[in-house]
Amino acid sequence: MRGQPAGTFEGEREIITNGQAVLVIIGAILAVTAIALPGPAIEEAGNDAYLSTALASVPAYVSAALFYYTGRRYRWEGPLGYLPRVFGQLAGKAVLLVHLVFFVLVAAAVGQEVPSVLGAVTMPLTPPWVFVAATVLTASYVAYLGVENFSRLAQIVLPFLLAVLLVVPVMVGRFAEVGYLLPILGDGWRPVLRGMAVPLAIRLEGAILFAFLLPHMMSPRRALRAGAVISSALALVLAVNAISVMTVFSPEIASTLQIPTLSLARMIRLGAVEHLETLVLGPWLMALMLKFAFYTYLASRILQAVSGVRDWKALVFPIAALTGALGLYLLPDSARLNASLSEVRPGLALLVAFVVPSVTLAVSLIRGRGHPARQEQAG
Amino acid sequence: MITEWKSTKDGRMGRLLGVLLTVVALAVLSLTCSGCWDRRELDESHHAVSLYLDWDEGLLRVTVEVLSASGEAAQAAAAKHVVISARGAGFADAMYNARLSSERPINLAHVNFIVFGGELARRGLGEVIDALTAHYQVRSHILVAVTPGNAHELLSAELTAPRHAEHMLGLLEGASRTGAGGGPSDLLAVQRDLANGRASDVVLAKLVLLPPSPVEHAAHPTQAGMETQPGAGGGKAEGEAAGKLPIASVSGAALFHRDRLAGFLERYEAEGLQWAMARIKDRRVWVPLAEGGGFSLLVSDTSPRVTASEVAGRLQVDIRVRVETDLSEMAGPADAGSPERVTELEALAARHIEEQIASGVAYAGAMKSDPLGVGLYLLRWSPDLWRRYEPAWPAPLAEADYGINVSVKIVTTGILKQRAPFGPK
Numbered sequence: 001m002r003g004q005p006a007g008t009f010e011g012e013r014e015i016i017t018n019g020q021a022v023l024v025i026i027g028a029i030l031a032v033t034a035i036a037l038p039g040p041a042i043e044e045a046g047n048d049a050y051l052s053t054a055l056a057s058v059p060a061y062v063s064a065a066l067f068y069y070t071g072r073r074y075r076w077e078g079p080l081g082y083l084p085r086v087f088g089q090l091a092g093k094a095v096l097l098v099h100l101v102f103f104v105l106v107a108a109a110v111g112q113e114v115p116s117v118l119g120a121v122t123m124p125l126t127p128p129w130v131f132v133a134a135t136v137l138t139a140s141y142v143a144y145l146g147v148e149n150f151s152r153l154a155q156i157v158l159p160f161l162l163a164v165l166l167v168v169p170v171m172v173g174r175f176a177e178v179g180y181l182l183p184i185l186g187d188g189w190r191p192v193l194r195g196m197a198v199p200l201a202i203r204l205e206g207a208i209l210f211a212f213l214l215p216h217m218m219s220p221r222r223a224l225r226a227g228a229v230i231s232s233a234l235a236l237v238l239a240v241n242a243i244s245v246m247t248v249f250s251p252e253i254a255s256t257l258q259i260p261t262l263s264l265a266r267m268i269r270l271g272a273v274e275h276l277e278t279l280v281l282g283p284w285l286m287a288l289m290l291k292f293a294f295y296t297y298l299a300s301r302i303l304q305a306v307s308g309v310r311d312w313k314a315l316v317f318p319i320a321a322l323t324g325a326l327g328l329y330l331l332p333d334s335a336r337l338n339a340s341l342s343e344v345r346p347g348l349a350l351l352v353a354f355v356v357p358s359v360t361l362a363v364s365l366i367r368g369r370g371h372p373a374r375q376e377q378a379g
Numbered sequence: 380m381i382t383e384w385k386s387t388k389d390g391r392m393g394r395l396l397g398v399l400l401t402v403v404a405l406a407v408l409s410l411t412c413s414g415c416w417d418r419r420e421l422d423e424s425h426h427a428v429s430l431y432l433d434w435d436e437g438l439l440r441v442t443v444e445v446l447s448a449s450g451e452a453a454q455a456a457a458a459k460h461v462v463i464s465a466r467g468a469g470f471a472d473a474m475y476n477a478r479l480s481s482e483r484p485i486n487l488a489h490v491n492f493i494v495f496g497g498e499l500a501r502r503g504l505g506e507v508i509d510a511l512t513a514h515y516q517v518r519s520h521i522l523v524a525v526t527p528g529n530a531h532e533l534l535s536a537e538l539t540a541p542r543h544a545e546h547m548l549g550l551l552e553g554a555s556r557t558g559a560g561g562g563p564s565d566l567l568a569v570q571r572d573l574a575n576g577r578a579s580d581v582v583l584a585k586l587v588l589l590p591p592s593p594v595e596h597a598a599h600p601t602q603a604g605m606e607t608q609p610g611a612g613g614g615k616a617e618g619e620a621a622g623k624l625p626i627a628s629v630s631g632a633a634l635f636h637r638d639r640l641a642g643f644l645e646r647y648e649a650e651g652l653q654w655a656m657a658r659i660k661d662r663r664v665w666v667p668l669a670e671g672g673g674f675s676l677l678v679s680d681t682s683p684r685v686t687a688s689e690v691a692g693r694l695q696v697d698i699r700v701r702v703e704t705d706l707s708e709m710a711g712p713a714d715a716g717s718p719e720r721v722t723e724l725e726a727l728a729a730r731h732i733e734e735q736i737a738s739g740v741a742y743a744g745a746m747k748s749d750p751l752g753v754g755l756y757l758l759r760w761s762p763d764l765w766r767r768y769e770p771a772w773p774a775p776l777a778e779a780d781y782g783i784n785v786s787v788k789i790v791t792t793g794i795l796k797q798r799a800p801f802g803p804k
Binding site: 120122124141145175177179182183249250269274275313 | 567
């Protein structure tokens with residue numbers, strides 16, 4: 001590995017199955033959306049918000065396809081490998097820096113989700129830095145061990161998180177009133193499309209992760225199928241989640257909730273047994289750690305590719321610590337955190353998930369870079 | 380240094396770093412397991428079981444009934460409850476002041492019901508409901524009720540169970556199930572109705588203090604154990620001799636327009652509205668006969684449906700209710716000896732319930748309130764119609780035509796096929 005050009009995976013390619021990649025990406029998306037998502041969509045689309053959350057999967061899949069076709073032209077190298085080849089070393093590294101900024105900013109927000117949620121529902125007196133420190137230490141260790149490691153973690157965590165997200169609506173079903181979903185499309189499609197902004201931004205993050213996991217997939221040629229599974233699963237789970245939140249609380253109340261899914265779990269009452277929201281918090285926290293770890297890992301790989309540092313592992317902890325501190329500094333309260341989710345991340349995600357891959361693919365096609373035929377053989 | 384970093388596979392330093400990170404991560408995570416700064420043992424808190432909220436000279440008075448799990452109090456728990464009361468500019472402020480007059484922090488995670496005083500309800504519950512739902516310990520499914528006077532005075536009611544709160548909770552749960560108190564009055568239902576704006580209004584159970592029972596009471600263990608901490612507003616009602624306390628009861632319902640109390644319904648009208656508002660179980664209906672006597676039905680299930688439309692330029696509200704019952708008592712000429720007689724009883728019961736519904740609807744109309752959610756129906760099913768009616772809502776309800784149609788099914792006539800021979804025929 002030593003002496004190898006930065007930005008390639010040859011010789012150190014960690015392999016995960018396509019199924020593991022699906023779980024990692026779904027986990028990374030659900031870590032945020034499960035807690036925060038229906039709110040911003042409901043604010044715009046009202047009782048039709050479930051359509052916004054479901055339909056956001058479509059453009060995200062298109063973005064994943066862009067990454068797929070670009071990656072296919074470059075032997076499944078992923079953005080780390082092909083960006084310097086498409087744009088040249090300098091411009092390629094500049095584009096990679098944009099990705100680095102994206103991952104660090106999103107990870108900073110992810111790190112702040114923990115104090116924002118736990119501080120609101122269980123531990124208001126605990127300083128935020130305690131939660132952030134715990135996240136940074138745990139996630140940096142997970143990231144340090146590499147893709148295979150947190151893919152296995154995803155295999156353990158995801159079934160729990162998915163089960164919780166699908167069981168909670170059933171357990172609070174007696175409070176649900178389906179009438180809150182009416183009228184369907186009362187104000188037409190425009191609010192539904194506006195309501196897609198935040199769900200789409202978060203879903204596009206999944207497409208970006210898809211691009212960076214492509215080189216690690218055991219069968220990259222089948223990656224589009226994996227992308228379809230991810231899109232469908234997320235559309236289903238998040239639409240169910242949005243419907244459940246709206247029918248229990250009403251769209252008006254749901255749009256005011258800071259943590260709608262957790263509020264939903266707080267409604268669960270099994271006879272005398274209450275306070276079962278910890279069952280949601282556990283898998284959610286693990287998924288959040290996973291997401292933070294994944295972003296830290298990717299930021300370390302990009303920084304290695306840009307800076308020329310030999311071992312990306314040396315960068316994991318400094319980046320995680322910096323990201324955690326950045327979150328505490330930039331997003332010290334839930335109001336700023338919410339604003340970043342609805343105002344900053346959609347633009348960033350569009351840039352990295354649509355503009356960059358579209359331009360990359362276009363430049364690649366125009367300049368005739370890449371070798372589709374050869375890489376087909378390699379795949 | 381960094382450029383010579385080695386991976387875990389071939390470097391000792393990497394392995395050491397891994398072990399170090401694991402140890403530190405586990406150490407930090409273990410801090411959060413105990414709750415960090417929020418850690419508090421069970422016996423270090425007062426656990427509130429009920430809240431009584433009043434408007435008191437420009438401030439919000441919060442009266443909290445608490446159970447204490449600590450040593451001494453735990454031993455006497457069956458015969459002791461503690462009341463803490465304080466005022467503040469808002470709910471959080473009042474709770475903080477209550478904390479200052481309490482020996483322990485007050486935990487609201489186990490509150491079972493909330494009672495609002497009449498004056499507070501007339502001023503509007505919106506802000507208080509908002510504050511309650513924003514509190515991270517308060518649950519949304521707890522029951523809420525209104526009392527015409529001061530809520531905290533209910534704490535002076537006669538206690539028929541060892542614990543006052545359990546007794547009151549039982550009253551409210553019974554009222555919620557049977558509809559005697561007007562509807563499923565939990566915090567979530569109130570929140571949802573308030574959030575609908577004009578489209579529907581809240582109906583809450585009305586808790587009242589009835590005159591003292593004529594039965595003399597010996598020193599009741601619970602009563603003897605009641606104590607009021609400094610600043611408390613609870614305790615015995617004025618002028619009441621020991622052993623003769625008023626009785627708490629659910630008696631009708633409180634009708635709101637938006638978040639403000641519009642008026643109180645008597646039990647008859649409240650039950651009338653409830654037939655059309657939600658499913659009812661376990662209610663008993665006495666249907667009087669013109670010739671004297673009557674018969675009693677036990678309601679096992681209902682299926683209400685309220686629809687609205689515009690017919691010839693007038694708003695038409697249709698209320699249809701299907702009621703499943705069991706016949707449980709007959710007096711006077713009432714008889715269920717043949718299918719024809721049962722059908723007659725069903726028809727009589729249906730007319731009786733229709734009259735009760737009409738009475739409740741008329742009262743709600745007079746109070747300019749929309750407890751049936753007719754506006755909500757229009758909003759969902761006829762948005763165009765709703766847009767036209769919304770500015771003046773609920774005034775159009777007063778001019779609406781109502782079609783009330785109740786069908787009653789008597790499923791069983793009890794253990795006897797017909798009346799036993801020893802009653803009058």
